[in-house]
Amino acid sequence: MLDLFFVRGLVEHLEQATPRMRLIRIGGAGVRGLSWTPGQHVRVHVKDPQAPVWAGLLRDVLRSYSVWSYDGERLELCVLDHGDGPGAQWAGALRLGDEVAFRKPEGRFVTVDSAAYHVFAGEETASVAIGAMLRGLPDEARVHGAVEVAGPQDRLPLPRGAELAWQYRGNASAAASESLVAAVRALELPDEPGAAYLAGEARTCQAIRDQLVKERGWPRRSVLVKPHWAPGRRGLE
Numbered sequence: 001m002l003d004l005f006f007v008r009g010l011v012e013h014l015e016q017a018t019p020r021m022r023l024i025r026i027g028g029a030g031v032r033g034l035s036w037t038p039g040q041h042v043r044v045h046v047k048d049p050q051a052p053v054w055a056g057l058l059r060d061v062l063r064s065y066s067v068w069s070y071d072g073e074r075l076e077l078c079v080l081d082h083g084d085g086p087g088a089q090w091a092g093a094l095r096l097g098d099e100v101a102f103r104k105p106e107g108r109f110v111t112v113d114s115a116a117y118h119v120f121a122g123e124e125t126a127s128v129a130i131g132a133m134l135r136g137l138p139d140e141a142r143v144h145g146a147v148e149v150a151g152p153q154d155r156l157p158l159p160r161g162a163e164l165a166w167q168y169r170g171n172a173s174a175a176a177s178e179s180l181v182a183a184v185r186a187l188e189l190p191d192e193p194g195a196a197y198l199a200g201e202a203r204t205c206q207a208i209r210d211q212l213v214k215e216r217g218w219p220r221r222s223v224l225v226k227p228h229w230a231p232g233r234r235g236l237e
């Protein structure tokens with residue numbers, strides 16, 4: 001039954017992309033030839049796919065992860081070790097050769113071809129999709145953005161990363177981050193709106209969208225928002 005809905009692959013490589021971010025490369029026959037647009041994510045079965053699942057625990061079975069890269073044969077995810085949760089536990093426990101079941105890539109958090117320029121903002125979990133989207137843009141695309149991470153060691157190697165404003169929050173929470181909102185406010189953007197892509201902690205995303213819409217006069221439709229998590233909430237989709 002699971003095979004009707006899930007792709008199955010095997011863990012081929014594991015490494016620490018940053019001290020708190022585990023890069024997981026998944027390959028195998030089932031992973032070949034998937035359709036994926038940079039910015040899209042997969043929903044991973046983070047419990048033992050063979051074990052019975054009780055209805056009350058369903059919300060702990062699937063977790064979404066942006067695809068960091070996909071070359072037609074192997075797909076890479078980067079999962080943050082934020083502490084305790086089924087997704088973080090799954091990523092931390094993976095070993096080479098383990099089976100991974102996930103839904104095909106999905107989502108509308110993708111770059112807008114017709115945009116005059118692109119603005120990216122978010123924290124560690126957002127930087128995975130941001131990296132994939134930046135890699136997928138043509139060289140001539142104009143890029144702006146602000147990424148906030150705990151410290152320099154938490155920076156993923158983003159393509160065109162030097163064109164982004166990096167913000168370090170230290171021990172402060174990533175939730176409702178005023179410093180990230182301020183970093184986006186400080187960006188020198190052209191007068192006309194472009195397309196913005198905001199991801200990561202839910203309240204920070206909302207605050208940045210409000211800032212773009214209310215302070216800069218952007219149309220709401222020019223701002224794509226993908227909340228990844230919120231304090232006290234489990235498994236946002």
Ligand SMILES: Cc1cc2nc3c(=O)[nH]c(=O)nc-3n(C[C@H](O)[C@H](O)[C@H](O)COP(=O)(O)OP(=O)(O)OC[C@H]3O[C@@H](n4cnc5c(N)ncnc54)[C@H](O)[C@@H]3O)c2cc1C
Binds near residue numbers: 063081082227
């Ligand atoms: C479209 C999409 C793409 C995503 N892409 C990625 C990705 O590429 N990499 C990635 O690591 N995550 C990503 N996420 C988040 C991911 O799906 C999980 O929410 C995250 O891994 C936490 O799951 P969990 O089961 O460990 O904890 P949960 O049970 O979901 O959460 C438990 C609690 O942990 C806290 N928490 C959760 N996440 C964080 C955090 N990042 N920092 C601080 N506290 C936190 C919250 O208080 C939460 O209530 C994405 C989410 C979505 C919706």
